Amino acid sequence: xxxxxxxxxxxxxxxxxxxxxxxxxxxxxxxxxxxxxxxxxxxxxxxxxxxxxxxxxxxxxxxxxxxxxxxxxxxxxxxxxxxxxxxxxxxxxxxxxxxxxxxxxxxxxxxxxxxxxxxxxxxxxxxxxxxxxxxxxxxxxxxxxxxxxxxxxxxxxxxxxxxxxxxxxxxxxxxxxxxxxxxxxxxxxxxxxxxxxxxxxxxxxxxxxxxxxxxxxxxxxxxxxxxxxxxxxxxxxxxxxxxxxxxxxxxxxxxxxxxxxxxxxxxxxxxxxxxxxxxxxxxxxxxxxxxxxxxxxxxxxxxxxxxxxxxxxxxxxxxxxxxxxxxxxxxxxxxxxxxxxxxxxxxxxxxxxxxxxxxxxxxxxxxxxxxxxxxxxxxxxxxxxxxxxxxxxxxxxxxxxxxxxxxxxxxxxxxxxxxxxxxxxxxxxxxxxxxxxxxxxxxxxxxxxxxxxxxxxxxxxxxxxxxxxxxxxxxxxxxxxxxxxxxxxxxxxxxxx
Amino acid sequence: xxxxxxxxxxxxxxxxxxxxxxxxxxxxxxxxxxxxxxxxxxxxxxxxxxxxxxxxxxxxxxxxxxxxxxxxxxxxxxxxxxxxxxxxxxxxxxxxxxxxxxxxxxxxxxxxxxxxxxxxxxxxxxxxxxxxxxxxxxxxxxxxxxxxxxxxxxxxxxxxxxxxxxxxxxxxxxxxxxxxxxxxxxxxxxxxxxxxxxxxxxxxxxxxxxxxxxxxxxxxxxxxxxxxxxxxxxxxxxxxxxxxxxxxxxxxxxxxxxxxxxxxxxxxxxxxxxxxxxxxxxxxxxxxxxxxxxxxxxxxxxxxxxxxxxxxxxxxxxxxxxxxxxxxxxxxxxxxxxxxxxxxxxxxxxxxxxxxxxxxxxxxxxxxxxxxxxxxxxxxxxxxxxxxxxxxxxxxxxxxxxxx
Ligand SMILES: Cc1cc2nc3c(=O)[nH]c(=O)nc-3n(C[C@H](O)[C@H](O)[C@H](O)COP(=O)(O)OP(=O)(O)OC[C@H]3O[C@@H](n4cnc5c(N)ncnc54)[C@H](O)[C@@H]3O)c2cc1C
Ligand SMILES: Cc1cc2nc3c(=O)[nH]c(=O)nc-3n(C[C@H](O)[C@H](O)[C@H](O)COP(=O)(O)OP(=O)(O)OC[C@H]3O[C@@H](n4cnc5c(N)ncnc54)[C@H](O)[C@@H]3O)c2cc1C
Numbered sequence: 001x002x003x004x005x006x007x008x009x010x011x012x013x014x015x016x017x018x019x020x021x022x023x024x025x026x027x028x029x030x031x032x033x034x035x036x037x038x039x040x041x042x043x044x045x046x047x048x049x050x051x052x053x054x055x056x057x058x059x060x061x062x063x064x065x066x067x068x069x070x071x072x073x074x075x076x077x078x079x080x081x082x083x084x085x086x087x088x089x090x091x092x093x094x095x096x097x098x099x100x101x102x103x104x105x106x107x108x109x110x111x112x113x114x115x116x117x118x119x120x121x122x123x124x125x126x127x128x129x130x131x132x133x134x135x136x137x138x139x140x141x142x143x144x145x146x147x148x149x150x151x152x153x154x155x156x157x158x159x160x161x162x163x164x165x166x167x168x169x170x171x172x173x174x175x176x177x178x179x180x181x182x183x184x185x186x187x188x189x190x191x192x193x194x195x196x197x198x199x200x201x202x203x204x205x206x207x208x209x210x211x212x213x214x215x216x217x218x219x220x221x222x223x224x225x226x227x228x229x230x231x232x233x234x235x236x237x238x239x240x241x242x243x244x245x246x247x248x249x250x251x252x253x254x255x256x257x258x259x260x261x262x263x264x265x266x267x268x269x270x271x272x273x274x275x276x277x278x279x280x281x282x283x284x285x286x287x288x289x290x291x292x293x294x295x296x297x298x299x300x301x302x303x304x305x306x307x308x309x310x311x312x313x314x315x316x317x318x319x320x321x322x323x324x325x326x327x328x329x330x331x332x333x334x335x336x337x338x339x340x341x342x343x344x345x346x347x348x349x350x351x352x353x354x355x356x357x358x359x360x361x362x363x364x365x366x367x368x369x370x371x372x373x374x375x376x377x378x379x380x381x382x383x384x385x386x387x388x389x390x391x392x393x394x395x396x397x398x399x400x401x402x403x404x405x406x407x408x409x410x411x412x413x414x415x416x417x418x419x420x421x422x423x424x425x426x427x428x429x430x431x432x433x434x435x436x437x438x439x440x441x442x443x444x445x446x447x448x449x450x451x452x453x454x455x456x457x458x459x460x461x462x463x464x465x466x467x468x469x470x471x472x473x474x475x476x477x478x479x480x481x482x483x484x485x486x487x488x489x490x491x492x493x494x495x496x497x
Numbered sequence: 498x499x500x501x502x503x504x505x506x507x508x509x510x511x512x513x514x515x516x517x518x519x520x521x522x523x524x525x526x527x528x529x530x531x532x533x534x535x536x537x538x539x540x541x542x543x544x545x546x547x548x549x550x551x552x553x554x555x556x557x558x559x560x561x562x563x564x565x566x567x568x569x570x571x572x573x574x575x576x577x578x579x580x581x582x583x584x585x586x587x588x589x590x591x592x593x594x595x596x597x598x599x600x601x602x603x604x605x606x607x608x609x610x611x612x613x614x615x616x617x618x619x620x621x622x623x624x625x626x627x628x629x630x631x632x633x634x635x636x637x638x639x640x641x642x643x644x645x646x647x648x649x650x651x652x653x654x655x656x657x658x659x660x661x662x663x664x665x666x667x668x669x670x671x672x673x674x675x676x677x678x679x680x681x682x683x684x685x686x687x688x689x690x691x692x693x694x695x696x697x698x699x700x701x702x703x704x705x706x707x708x709x710x711x712x713x714x715x716x717x718x719x720x721x722x723x724x725x726x727x728x729x730x731x732x733x734x735x736x737x738x739x740x741x742x743x744x745x746x747x748x749x750x751x752x753x754x755x756x757x758x759x760x761x762x763x764x765x766x767x768x769x770x771x772x773x774x775x776x777x778x779x780x781x782x783x784x785x786x787x788x789x790x791x792x793x794x795x796x797x798x799x800x801x802x803x804x805x806x807x808x809x810x811x812x813x814x815x816x817x818x819x820x821x822x823x824x825x826x827x828x829x830x831x832x833x834x835x836x837x838x839x840x841x842x843x844x845x846x847x848x849x850x851x852x853x854x855x856x857x858x859x860x861x862x863x864x865x866x867x868x869x870x871x872x873x874x875x876x877x878x879x880x881x882x883x884x885x886x887x888x889x890x891x892x893x894x895x896x897x898x899x900x901x
Contacts, residue, residue: 114802115706116702116706116801116802117702117800117801117802117803118702118705118706139708140706160651161651161655163649167649168648171622171626172649174626174655174658175622175626184878188874189874190874190875190878191875192875194800194849194850195800195849196798196799196800196801196824196849196850196851197618197619197623197798197821197824197825198612198614198623198625198662198798199612199662199851200798200850200851200853200868200869200871201662201868201869201871201875201879201897201898201901202659202662202663202667202879202882202883203612203625203658203659203661203662203663204659204875204878204879204882205658206625206655206657206658206659206661207654207655207656207658207659207882209655209658210651210654210655211654212651227706227707227708228708229708229710230708250559250560251559253559253561253679254558254559255679256582256679256680256682257679258678258679295710295741295745296708296745296748296749296752297748298744298745298747298748299741299742299744299745299748302742302744302745303742355645355647355648355649355650356647357557357560357646357647358559358560359557359559359560384649387647387648387649388560388647388648388649389647389649422645422646422647423645423647424645424647424650424652425652426650426651426652427647427649427650427651428649428651429651430651431651431652431653435652439652439653442645442652442653443642443653444642446639446640446641447641447642447643447653448653450635450639450641450643450656450885450886451643451653451654451656453885453886454654454656454659454882454885455654456881456885457878457881457882457884457885458878458881469653480888482518482637482888482889484518484519
C-alpha cells in the first residue's frame with residue numbers, strides 16, 4: 001500500500017487492554033471484538049488492495065453507546081473509524097492500527113414509515129435495498145440505487161453521497177435525505193433536519209452527506225420515499241463509435257428528455273458482461289446505451305419513440321425496446337453485473353470513478369486507450385452517461401509483480417485526465433485513502449485548508465477517520481491562525497461614497 | 498454613514514475583506530439589495546457591493562449547466578434559459594414585491610445565498626440541490642473554490658450546500674455554477690374545490706403519494722383564494738400541478754381527477770390557467786398585495802401532512818395558505834407590529850420544522866429572532882462553522898442570529 005497513514009500512537013496501543021476493557025463496559029457481550037482472527041473480516045473494505053487490522057472492533061446498538069464510546073475516545077485521544085457494510089471502493093472504512101473500528105451493522109432497524117409525509121426513518125445499518133423493501137408493499141421505493149444496494153448501508157450512502165443508475169432523474173443521496181441524527185466526537189447528539197424541507201440555518205446536513213465519516217457518526221437517517229412510477233421500459237441501443245453514442249446522449253437531454261437512467265458501456269465491457277449474463281447485448285458495436293424511461297405508459301411509449309428516432313439520427317446500428325418487465329430487467333442485469341463480469345475476465349480489477357463533462361467522453365476514451373497501451377493493462381468502461389460519471393475497470397493480476405502498482409498509476413492518470421477536461425476525481429465512491437493524494441490536482445492548499453476548518457468545527461481533535469480525504473492533516477489551532485495585515489484602504493482608485 | 502466598496506474582481510474582493518479584518522470593520526454583502534429588508538437588520542460599517550460581478554460565463558444547454566458571476570441579475574439568467582427552452586427547476590420567487598420593492602432585481606448570488614425555492618421544491622429540490630460549483634471569498638479574505646461543473650461529485654466537502662442559505666455570513670460568492678433543466682412541454686392543474694384545511698392536507702398527501710408525479714401542490718383557503726390568478730371561483734381551492742409531455746399530462750390529469758373525486762368537486766385548469774395560478778402562488782400574491790404589506794409575514798417549513806394542525810395553533814385572525822403539499826405555510830399576521838412570535842414558535846416546536854419572520858418592521862426584527870432559534874448544541878456547532886469561514890465575524894454579522 002502506497003498511501004501513508006497517520007502515525008501510530010504507541011501510547012494508545014500500549015493501553016490496548018485497558019481500552020478493550022472499558023469498551024466492554026459500554027457495549028457488553030459480543031459487541032467488542034479484539035481477537036485477531038475475528039477482526040480479520042474488518043481489515044479492509046471494497047478497496048481490498050488496502051488492509052489493516054484495527055486495534056479493536058466495537059459494534060454498538062444504541063445511540064447512547066455510540067455517544068459513550070466517542071466521548072471516551074475523545075477524552076483519551078483514541079482514533080475512531082466508522083464502518084457500515086464495508087463496500088466502500090475508496091478505502092473510506094479502512095481501519096487504523098491504533099484506532100477503534102466502530103461497526104454500525106447492528107443499527108439495522110427501520111424505525112418508522114410515514115407514508116403521509118412520504119418519509120422513512122431508519123437506522124444507519126439498514127441496507128439500501130431494505131429501505132425500498134420496507135415500503136414496497138405500498139408501492140413506494142427509495143430512489144438512489146447503488147449497484148451494491150443489497151449490501152451497502154444507508155449510513156455508508158450518507159457518508160459517500162452514493163448514487164446509482166437512477167440519480168440522473170431522481171438525484172443522489174444528498175437530494176433524498178431530509179434529516180439525520182449524528183453523534184460528534186464529544187458524545188454530543190445532534191439532530192439535523194427532520195421530516196420537513198430545508199435547514200433553519202446553515203445546511204449542516206448538506207455538509208454531513210458526502211463527508212466520508214469525518215464529521216460525525218450517523219445514528220439515524222430520515223429519507224424521502226417515492227411512489228413507484230406506473231411503468232418503466234428500457235431501450236438498448238448499439239453504436240459503431242462512442243462519439244455517436246455520446247452525441248445521442250447529448251441530443252436526448254438537449255431535446256428536453258430526462259430519462260430515469262442512461263448508461264453506456266464500451267466494447268470490452270459489453271463482451272465481458274454478455275459472456276457472463278447473456279443479456280442479449282449486441283457484440284459487434286463499440287458502444288451500447290441503455291436508456292430507461294419511466295412514468296405512465298402513455299408517456300413512456302411516447303418518449304421511447306422519440307429516443308429511438310434520435311438514436312437512428314445519431315447512427316445507431318441496433319435499437320431494441322423492452323416489451324416486458326422481464327426483458328427490461330434482463331437489459332439491466334447485464335449492466336448491474338458489470339463489476340463481477342470484469343472479475344471473471346481478469347483475476348483482479350480496479351474500479352475508478354471520475355466524472356467528466358459529457359461532451360469530453362470521446363476524448364477521454366481515446367486518451368484512456370493510449371494509457372491502456374502505455375501501461376499494458378486492459379480497461380473496460382461502464383459509464384453513467386447521463387451525468388458524466390465514468391467507471392473504468394482496470395484489469396490486472398495482483399499475483400504478477402508490479403501489476404497492482406501499474407494499475408494504481410494508470411488509475412491516477414485517468415483521474416488526472418478527468419480533472420484536466422473539467423471534471424472531478426470522484427463522482428460517487430468518495431476520496432477515502434485511494435484518491436486522497438490526488439486532491440491537490442483539484443484543490444489549492446487554501447481550498448483544502450478551508451475544508452479542513454469545517455472538519456475542525458465538528459471534530460477539533462481530528463480523531464474521527466483521520467488519514468482519509470485530506471492529503472495532509474493540519475492541527476486545528478494552526479489552521480485557525482490568521483495573518484492580519486494593517487491599515488491601507490483597499491483599491492483606493494475606486495469610487496467610495 | 499456607510500461606505501460602499503465595490504470590488505471589480507476577485508482580488509479586490511479578497512483585498513476588501515482582508516482590509517476589513519485588519520481594521521475591525523464589518524461588511525454587509527449585497528447582491529442588488531433586494532432582500533435587505535429580510536433577516537435581522539445588521540449594523541455594519543461598510544457595504545460590500547458585489548454587483549460588478551455580472552455576466553453569464555458559460556452556458557451549455559446540452560450539458561444542463563450554466564456558470565455566472567454571482568451578481569448576475571436573475572432576470573437575465575431566466576431570459577437566457579427561456580430562450581433555450583430551459584429553466585431553473587427550483588422556481589425561485591421574486592421577493593421584491595413581497596418586501597414592498599420593485600420586481601426583477603434579484604441576483605443569482607442572492608438566490609443561492611438565501612436558498613430560494615418555489616412550488617416545484619417538492620419535486621425538484623431547492624436552490625441547494627442545483628448548486629454545483631462556487632468560487633467565494635471567505636471572511637479570512639481568501640478565495641476558495643468548491644464543487645465543479647458536473648452534477649455527480651463527492652470530491653471534498655460539499656461547500657455549495659453550506660453556502661446555500663448562509664445569507665452571506667460565511668463567504669462572498671463571486672462565481673457560481675448551477676444545474677439547469679428543460680422546461681416541461683406543457684402543464685395542467687387539477688383543482689379540488691371547497692375543502693377545509695385538514696381535508697386539503699389529506700388530499701394533497703394522497704396526490705403526492707400517487708404515481709401521478711405531481712410537481713406542485715398548494716391549498717388556498719377561502720379567505721385568500723380571490724388573490725390568486727387563474728382560479729375559476731373565489732373559494733377554497735386545493736391545487737395540484739402536472740407537468741410533462743402532452744400525452745402524459747392528459748393521462749395523469751384524468752388519473753388524478755379520479756383519485757381526488759372522493760375529496761370534493763374537481764375541475765381542471767389548462768396550461769394557460771395553470772401557469773397564471775402558479776405564478777401567483779410562487780409570488781405569494783395575497784401577501785404581496787398593497788393592503789397586506791404592512792403586516793408581519795412568516796414562512797414556515799413543517800412536515801406536510803400535519804400542517805393544518807400547526808395552523809390550528811396560530812390565531813384564527815391570521816391569513817395563510819399552504820404550498821409544498823402543506824410543507825410550506827405562509828402566514829400573515831393580522832396586526833402591524835405584532836408578529837406573535839411566541840405562538841408561532843410554540844406551534845413549530847410541537848409539530849416540527851422551522852419558521853422565518855420574512856417581513857416585519859426593522860424594530861421588530863431587531864428585537865425578535867428572525868430565524869428559528871436552535872437548540873444549544875446545534876447553535877454552538879453553527880457558530881463554529883461560521884468561525885471556520887469568518888473568524889472575525891466581518892461578513893454580515895448578526896444577519897442570521899446574534900453572534901452568527
Ligand atoms: C460491487 C460494488 C458496486 C458499487 N456500486 C456503487 C454504485 O453504483 N454507486 C455508488 O455510489 N457506490 C457504489 N459502490 C460503493 C459503495 O457501495 C458505497 O460507497 C456505499 O455507500 C458504502 O456503504 P457501506 O455501508 O458499505 O459503507 P462502508 O464501506 O462501511 O463505509 C463507507 C464510508 O462511510 C463511513 N460510514 C459508514 N457508516 C457510517 C455512519 N453510520 N456514520 C458515519 N460514517 C459512516 C465510513 O467511515 C466510510 O468512510 C459499490 C461498491 C461495490 C463493492
Ligand atoms: C428571508 C427571505 C426569504 C426569502 N425566501 C425566498 C423564497 O423562499 N423564494 C424565493 O424565490 N425568494 C425568496 N427570497 C427573495 C430572493 O432572495 C430575492 O428575490 C433575490 O434573490 C434577491 O437577490 P439580491 O441579489 O437582491 O440579494 P440581496 O438582497 O442583495 O441579498 C440577499 C442575501 O444574500 C446575500 N448575498 C447576496 N449576494 C451574495 C453573494 N454574491 N455572496 C454571498 N452572499 C450574497 C446577502 O448578503 C443577503 O444576506 C427571500 C428573501 C428573503 C430576505
